[in-house]
Amino acid sequence: MPAVSKGDGMRGLAVFISDIRNCKSKEAEIKRINKELANIRSKFKGDKALDGYSKKKYVCKLLFIFLLGHDIDFGHMEAVNLLSSNRYTEKQIGYLFISVLVNSNSELIRLINNAIKNDLASRNPTFMGLALHCIANVGSREMAEAFAGEIPKILVAGDTMDSVKQSAALCLLRLYRTSPDLVPMGDWTSRVVHLLNDQHLGVVTAATSLITTLAQKNPEEFKTSVSLAVSRLSRIVTSASTDLQDYTYYFVPAPWLSVKLLRLLQCYPPPEDPAVRGRLTECLEAILNKAQEPPKSKKVQHSNAKNAVLFEAISLVIHHDSEPNLLVRACNQLGQFLQHRETNLRYLALESMCTLASSEFSHEAVKTHIETVINALKTERDVSVRQRAVDLLYAMCDRSNAQQIVAEMLSYLETADYSIREEIVLKVAILAEKYAVDYTWYVDTILNLIRIAGDYVSEEVWYRVIQIVINRDDVQGYAAKTVFEALQAPACHENLVKVGGYILGEFGNLIAGDPRSSPLTQFHLLHSKFHLCSVPTRALLLSTYIKFVNLFPEVKGTIQDVLRSDSQLRNADVELQQRAVEYLRLSTVASTDILATVLEEMPPFPERESSILAKLKKKKGPSTVTDLEEAKRERSADVNGGPEPALASTSAVSTPSPSADLLGLGAAPPVPAGPPPSSGGLLVDVFSDSPSAVAPLAPGSEDNFARFVCKNNGVLFENQLLQIGLKSEFRQNLGRMFIFYGNKTSTQFLNFTPTLICSDDLQANLSLQTKPVDPTVDGGAQVQQAVNIECVSDFTEAPVLNIQFRYGGTFQNVSVKLPITLNKFFQPTEMASQDFFQRWKQLSNPQQEVQSIFKAKHPMDTEVTKAKIIGFGSALLEDVDPNPANFVGAGIIHTRTAQIGCLLRLEPNLQAQMYRLTLRTSRETVSQRLCELLSEQF
């Protein structure tokens, strides 16, 4: 094992690592690690004071153990002690440990902050660097609170070393990212902009990164950076490659800085000053020209560096979208890359071209590459590249090439990787609808989709084809004929049976004249698929059958026989049984007139955009994958967007007035007790995944829930036996809730089991962790349960708390909604009037705003309202709204995946006793949910 000797720094560590590597089994490894942990623990606890070197060695071992995936729950104190060592190596290991294994233990954070403070003040650049790195790597709110004021000073101080300036810039950037509200803007901003002129290119690079992020949120404040960035860029681009010495990389002058500068410029529109603009255009042209020159080196590093700059320049050209000449050149350049032998370049070219396709100047130029892109789709070995090709085809699609592109995508779908099939299905569905001139083509395309990739066709897609067929009478006959033919395939996908069942039920009469598709043939065809289908589809088919009874009186007998059979009338599934019984009864007792009224053809759906398409149109740009992801997410929230065919026919039976007598006459058997029929399973039922024994929400649960929107503590539920109290606190995207269960009686509760129930959707967005509580609760006693909460992404529903226990001989079952709402993850943001309105304007897309006008439910008291807005979590901004009677607030919703800025405005109208509430956030679902929550409060 010659390598062991290389661990010359610390022999003990090297031996330990070798031991681990020589372990033959996982068990042996764990045993060795536990032995070591025990050893370290005893060393740390021992009487003998450890010297710095030993501490360093043991902390190193802990780091290694952590890397192998084992929890480390001690050693933090020793690491913190190392921070105050005067030896570089010890201090450095201490910082390394802290930044890898930071612990939110507040006691410790204070000590760490103290050590950092000392190092920052030490004037020793190495120590300052370590401290700044630690702040940047941990970046917690506590650290921001402690240092956000100090770091700008270090950054702009004249005597700070270059390397420290570099670190300070990035450290500040990190703190701004995590806690923008804690980083004060001030005099230092203009001095930071001037760092773009610094002699040290490392400082310039770091400053550019910082300014880019700051400028995105405060464009006015950093406007002067544009001309400085352009002149800096121009100096780099036009310099001979030797001028920049160390920063020249394989003959490319300062590629990294060029990329950063080009990124910064993408925060702003094209410069207004003609001189600056001319200079920038020169730079961009120079970069494009260089791409045409023969390479100065064959090394991949040379071409990577050169192309990194080139791609960034092209992004800027696309962002400005104002120079047709440059846009077309960019497009040609990308066209060359599409056929490059380097896979990475092909990937990036496809990606950039996607954005280029949305510019009116270059859309046509992009379209000329269609054959190359289609070829890429067919021949690329790499799925990532093929995915980009699909994206580009989607972006370049318009009326002129839709048929070709859709056909190519369909044929690709047959062999596509499973991971991207659903996405392609959505894309094909959107394109087919968007560019359909001829709706027969649209129907064919969707049926093809179902045939090729039925499993990946979501409900939304087949709902949509039905909406369109019902609303366009010119395509109904064709649709009926086509589905009838498609259903004749020996094996067809269940989705096709659904579409077929629905369409024939509505429009089967349009093809009944043809003896090949006589009513009886249609019925037999559908019924031959019946037994292969799932319950929801069978339910839909039963509705089709009753519709047939109305359309074709001649098959009534046959259908009644089917409905009467034991397999229908006594079906174990409640929904199917109910439908069979009711439909059979309806067909027997109702006159033809009543039947015709009840089973009339579905009225046209209100013209509305499909939610996938609506999503698409919002963004003028090409739809990226993200769009579709969102569309997919939205789909699950928006089940009602589709026409739930089965339900529609059921309600046609039970709601319209003629049927009211019918139900009385019909003496249908009482609906078996149990959960309400889940309407054919087509609707997402909140409780569908929970055990059937869960009680419905306790009365008053909604009201209690609403009371907790603006406060965190109080009594959530109370009856004669049980009281449930809550105490909770939230910080950023995390929270902790204590639930107190009080036994109000003098008898023990047995088998006491509280359960938290989240729907699948909610589970993905909100993570709850808790431990079970003691199953017995003595009379008069109180037990406590802690729930750790993390908001992963924005969410709408609330978790349900179900409590089951035995009291005396009886089983008790209580469900309440647990008030964990999106606004709990608010962090208030203070801002001046000017900033507020500027941001307000930035969020002016219609889908970013949600407004609600509602009647006051409580007396309209200004102070109470203020308290509620603050309790809601946002900052209450004074002197912002020109009308002093209005209330204005701002804050940031923290989730693990994103931070969402929120602005709100509440306008009371005392005379009318009404309020108007307006929410603007960068995310539609957030605006929507916050508006719902807050409007319930007044």
Place this chain on the structure above:
Amino acid sequence: MIKAILIFNNHGKPRLSKFYQPYSEDTQQQIIRETFHLVSKRDENVCNFLEGGLLIGGSDNKLIYRHYATLYFVFCVDSSESELGILDLIQRWFFHSLEHVGNSVVTVFPLWLSQIFEEEGVLSMHKVFVETLDKCFENVCELDLIFHVDKVHNILAEMVMGGMVLETNMNEIVTQIDAQNKLEKSETFIFQSPRQDR
């Protein structure tokens, strides 16, 4: 912004992980596993970019990776980073890590060689040769990484800070590292003799 930097070997064993966003320890391990799963099933010679896994933020993020001998170097970045830039960064970091931690020619040789072959596009011709070398010196670079975990972290810290690229000029980085090494050496003589050191 760089969200995370991960190094693991062909079997998915983590060799270095650095997260620039707070994740629980558990999630960190899951992210490593997920990323390994995504990256390891890809062929050699396909492109170096792919969409990030769900745990680290889904398709808004990209994984940019390189595979050297027994190791995967993966950077998870958001859309604000230049793909080619990061790719290059990985390469520079890798080679400089090697130069600074393993001094023997044997350590560096096969990796350099395989890299050069890759660049020249003659990998297939020499593949057998490289594979033999890799076998002879199996895990050489891995060992270097894990025995010098602190040094690799150090070099990384000089390049990336809080998820942002700090310095790209290798000479600058080398100067910093050299200064640190000098400091370290000046402190070493105080330590006890290595024999009693367990």
